[in-house]
Amino acid sequence: MAVYTRTLPLLIKGLLAMVSVKIPxxxxxxxxxxxxxxxxxxxxxxxxxxxxxxxxT
Numbered sequence: 001m002a003v004y005t006r007t008l009p010l011l012i013k014g015l016l017a018m019v020s021v022k023i024p025x026x027x028x029x030x031x032x033x034x035x036x037x038x039x040x041x042x043x044x045x046x047x048x049x050x051x052x053x054x055x056x057t
Contacts, residue, residue: 005037 009030016023023029 001038001041004041005034008037009033 012033013026013030016026
């Protein structure tokens, strides 16, 4: 999952580098996107492990 969480921030960073845009403290955004993505992934895994009778949809 760690590889997947790093893909989007690195893609954004690469695109910004290609268009020569500098964002100060981009590492904060980078970490934020990664943490948000991993939280959603963990929630998704937990939800898929529950039996259908216990799922809250």
